[in-house]
Amino acid sequence: MSDRQASLDWLADPAVFKVNRLDAHSDHRYYATVEEAEAGAPMKMRHSLNGSWSFHYAANPASRPADFHAEGFSTAGWGDIQVPGHIQLQGWGQPQYVNTMYPWDGLEAIRPPQLPEHNPVGSYVKEFELPADWDGRPTFISFQGVESAFYVWLNGEFVGYAEDSFTPSEFDLTPHIRGGANRLAVAVYQRSTGSWLEDQDFWRFSGIFRDVYLYTTPDIHAVDLEVRADLDDTYRLGTLHASIRLADAAPAGSYALLRLRDPHGAVVAESGQVALDAAGRIAAVLEAGEVQPWSAELPRLYSLLVTIHRPGGELVEAIVQKAGFRRFELKDKLMLVNGKRIVFKGVNRHEFNSRSGRAIGKEDMLRDIRILKQNNLNAVRTSHYPNQTLWYELCDEYGIYVIDEMNLESHGSWQKMGAVEPSWNVPGDLPEWQDIVLDRAASMLERDKNHPSIVIWSCGNESYAGEVILNVSNYFRERDPSRLVHYEGVFHNRAFNDTSDMESRMYAKPADIEAYLNDDPQKPYISCEYMHAMGNSVGGMHKYTELEDKYPLYQGGFIWDYLDQALIRKDRYGKEYLAYGGDFGDRPTDYSFCGNGIVHADGTVSPKMQEVKFLYQNYRLTPSLDSISVRSGSLFAGTGHLELACRLLRDGALVHEAIVPLEVGPGEEAEVPSGLPQGIAEAPGEYVIEASLRLRDDQLWAAAGHEVAFGQSVARVEREAAEPLPAGEIDVVEGDVNIGVFGRGWQALFSKQAHSLVSLRYGGREVIESPPMPLFWRATTDNDKGTALAYTHGAWLAASVARRCTGWELTQEAGTVTVAYRYEFSTAPGAWLTVAYTVRADGSIRVRTEYKGAQGLADLPILALTFKTSADYGQTKWYALGPEENYSDRCHGARLGTFSRAVAELPSRYLVPQESGNRTGVRRLDVLDAQGNGFAVAAVSEPLECNVSPHSAMELENAAHVWELPAVHYTNVTVAAKQLGVGGDDSWGAPVHPEFRIPSDRDYAFEFILEPSRM
Template structure:
């Protein structure tokens, strides 16, 4: 009897798969070994990717009901790419929401109801098929369809599927025809499954992963489960193969062989009579163990032969020997306590959405390895199979997460309210939820990179998810089970084998660890990397050495989810930009790379804090602590450099072999350090030879120390005891030195002119600044409300006193400022020295009872032609007082426009800590040099001030560039990042308003003579 499709299935959580085949492993079969090694794919598979005919209906009632018929005319239909998303190809609107359901405020629904506004995409493709093999089977596979779909072949209904992120497989043997065929698919945007696919992402629709046919021979390996049982001393192992075969006749055989990572035969071909279900065991001596540090993969080969001895299928599978277990409440890999230096990864691309390509996945994996990330959580759904193969090969630990999230059913605006939570304890949802676990595990079970199965994300607690966790344990005891939601519902606390938290503050983590906990602790999400963030991350990573039960965390998250506004543009849009309501706007922009996979400055800190070695230089040598668990440093050079005021004095490259977990002090001989200046000893651990993921010379770890901080002064163009010509006007005070002319305006409160000949460097007098452009974290914690007095102070300060000392040996002028409504009067003093420098001293005296101070500094403006900078301080990327562990001292340069980090929403960016000097110049090198006197200052330079940055919601909203804004600060508060909706910056990185602040530096024109020589027409004589 022919089964008829039923639209009622869309709203029935108990109907989630119709005619779908059981889930199986993701192994690939070839007709022979030669075919497998040819590198052209398998002839058993035929891709149906490509261009399909397409029709979009805005709701169910207007869909083309009989489009699946073979003679239905689709000549006038649109065309769409598969794999791909409807919305990203111009069919339907993009929508981004976080926890709320996308129909909230549009339709009043409760699960499992389906919205009336339900886009329907109808897909049709005609294709030619060469015909199935005699006695075999043809299977149609959809690797991923969001959210629910019905499929027909040659006018006959095939089946129905939900679960967007695991394969739906259908037996189409009786329907496929030699020659021309027509496949028809109807994809529905919403179904009951939408209630449990409430992930924090763009709500997209379509056939977004591969579609393919597989012509399976009559003798076929249906399913394979490879496990490795290691002895307690890890000196031997049992390789176990659990196989399910389809056997057309007796007399077939299975041949198994194994080669080690170097290609040596470990298990010579062993032949066994084929059975429908088989359990094979093989003994392996001294296996090379798999880990992220040493991803040793063995090549397993399985050959199926029919009764005549003819090869029917050849199955290559790469496997790793490893054991993951809990020992004394601590997770261990191969007997060693493991620490996850992890990140959460969404499948995402600015133009393709979650339909990512192999090249993008490879880029991601190489990026993780290059930046010391050793673990990935697949938030919040299974990824494509090839991603796990890359993790196996390159070496990454994986938490594989089931496609389950129902955040909006139990949490509203951060408040827990589980009155109608799904799935909870509702038996109506049990089978579909556990089916998602089955589909993930059965597909992914052979990947050594997967250490942990996750029950999903932010779906509260309850018996349904507990049952899911127990299914994981029963099916695969070789892995542990993760679920964070029990934190909110402790009734089924054993759902998770570890205590998993999101965004717990370091102090909360420490309190848990000090309370004799029953489970190890993992932060499945931490360091919400939205905008200018990741401040204070070291407060987490510092816990690793202090608490054995602290086993790391996973940064939220990897990539900004932003969408290119059109195919040709690099302009990115976020929630709300596409007319989508409700929307959570830019909240999806919380990656450490942009949506175009460009690195942000946050990567610098992540790489530094996750580095696998501690390097501590001193005057006598370098202490190297190898934090790896399994590999020595024998593939690395230790390179040290002695720097004087940022310039190289001496260097040496050493080969140092420190065993895993070992520490060694390597003595070095430094040259005499007789010259005056700041000596810094820096050391790097760099790859000696190329790896899969990096070139030779790639820096893995870094450390430095300041050996001598005495720095030589840098006089300006004047000479000692030079005569200074002073002009005392009514409102202006001028000083002429041999190298420049300076003017100070009493009315405007500062240095109004600094000229060499007639070449002007100052656009407007400097202003005191107490305000920085708010970061995403600042906005989330209502910084603007709490600290608004400092914004007002920056905007509306006024001069209340001017003291001019015109006739002393070094003339000076001191300005005193009042701030609106604040009981504090900061001062700025300028002194023109006979050393050719203008010496500036800004003081904030401190006052009790005021809010914390965002920043205290002085802001200069120059013309836009001064569009590049060079400085000696921490870099090369921006850094802040709570985000500078990944930075290093050096002389760095850049462009002013390029100093605005590529955060999706403009905000404070471009700061540099510990700046000894900074130069802002034009293309010919003419400009100003700012040099610290005493303590280094913080330095930032951008084409816009804080208020222009703050008023722009997108980079394209920033005003045209017409000036350069230079900020020199005594101190700026940290950027924070525990979360982006209220977590404060940690206490050590705040600025108390009662604490006096002092900023001292000198100014001098530089480069004018050389600039005139290079381009005389640009400069006045």
């Protein structure tokens, strides 16, 4: 086909999605020698074209250099762009973040397959030298990922056209290439028919964002290799089926030899000469005998060496393909891996880097997979497109179950602002969209079919339902019966229920899931998306994981999502920050809805991971002073790679630690001695018994000593008598406006006018910069905003900033002085609150807060006292649940102990400033300066919730970005009886579960002691 036949009409034609593109094939590597193949050396038959390319950007097709591909066309004055990379992150155009709507919504009135006039075009030119030893050999080019459609020319001649941003597109350059210098030209269009199928919840980019390379092949070449390593019905004996498709030029008499090695390198099976059949394939079966099965727990990989030979026996090509013997099946309505019921402890993962977008590299992937393994996640859904080949190889090697999802999402064509309205849904039942959609499925399957980590094919995401997707599902089943098929969209249209092998829903509440599981379910259930982790979230996750033991057909879920999709940007003063939708002037946009990760955009884990790691752990540890109950939820791995440590702490301080022998098989329970000496916990105090399972040796994904599971229990030994009041003298000076209370080395001042404690000095150092006041409002979280908390509960915001003191009282008794204030609130009629400060001779103040509830008021977001101290008090030490922030509905993964942290490090780095940094179960909190001087907050009877932050709730409430927060001058201390949970079933209306709310019609009281630090 000549260049004049390359047509822009293809961009808007669903029937044209590939021109001259080669058929999809496996992602195996091939070499000239066995030694290179077995060493996994860089492929000499590949030549990378990554790097700097000449580049021109046009905002629309009319302004592009139409003849740029012609020989002799000068690119003088063009810019340079890096490949792989996105156009919009290298100085041209702008990134745009939208979720469900199409990026042109409200700007152009179009319907599929029409395209918007704003269709940026990137024109790329690469001059390259053909490797000298390739001259005269067949040469091909592979584009691993181009968004969203592109045309290719070589030396002025048209080569081909392709769509599908996330699977390889390859072309034969042999007719056009020449020895020495060559000129490659690529025109990349941001919008095409593919754009209607790529409406994923992500940043909208374009360009050549994955690797580009040339490759050559020997004259006898394995174009495609398919390996299936199956287990028999006992899950012990393995049979490997191999099918090799040779290039059309392979002569009769060509043959292959196959040799299979186990994970330790021992040869377990070999073939004789396997001849080429009439269909151009070589098929072989190797009986491996008793094998070591592959699973995420024990990712044991075999190595299949395939050598291709000429009819005379000369070696032409060598391939090493990793294989894992495993069986994934649906049996008695349960999904089984190697005969065992699987529970997916999963997460949805975009390919993303905060600097390079979806153009990620090996280091990004290694970081991600280590984080997954270190935090007990065993599964990933590739939301919502196929990933780079290396990701699947790492999942094979490290052990991760994968739902491999094809590149399909047409969300904006059927759901508008949450309402299901599929009147113009694509692909639906439209036959003109069948081939383009099926091609995406085939491109994924054919490339990825040999990876044992992939256990389920997914037909895409949130594209409603219809015949087109049902046909894709049937294709998957027919082409690959060794895996199951997933699709969630049938929930909206049960006429296409057969599309999915499992019931799969998004953001269903635990009660809704139970209703399904109690109603004679015909399919196992997974939550393909749950626990929407936007901002400060993941509250109530335990309500989902508790279903795993209660209902066998509940087989886990996939958190949305893994990593915040935030991009590095500079503010007007040149300082970098993490930007979200709208920060680039992009409109329309969905703003910060891209920040849903359990990992921050810079690749560091967020505090939410603390809960995820605990609830996903494979071992349940219940310790006591005498013994530790160990319950293994592992399917295949015992505890031989782990050691069990038992620690005893008294009032947060370590008393004793022991390493306990342990040998518990998969799925077994055992009671083992704790290793703690008898009578060690007799002195008065609070005792924490903690059991910890740690890696005995280094693993690929973590060093020896890494904790994989823990459990705690708490016991108290009470003192025989109450402690007496501190001895000493107290002086009181009651003035007209203030009440002064004095003792040795301290002084306090209470104001009748400011209606609070206005000064507290220990050793001459002031503690109070802004007086304690009642607080009923927290800086709204993303989930709070999703439930319109400011609208429904805004009266408590007003009550926090506008109160009236209706009376005060001074009481003197032996050894104490009490000053009490009563507050009322115009926005909360009928409710009132008193704060009584009881000063003792040692300068400690017992603060008792009593809240009187009233009918007809919204629940309380928080019930607290808050005050400011100097920012010089910039260090904290906690005896509380930690070490990371936690809330009433997200504290299972927190442990009771003593932790230290700088005040500046306590708030979490969410994209939008919001409530963060809270700790529950607070027994004691010390707030200190650099010299260790300061004050403490100590619980009296019931543990407290506390937050220490450089910013007040009101400052956080009014900032949309971190850079909008004021400079730090204070340390804000908030002491609470309770705070509303953070929720997380979804972020657009799901309320916090009732048991984690604070009804405002009840009465509450809490107490703490404010005293000098004893540090």
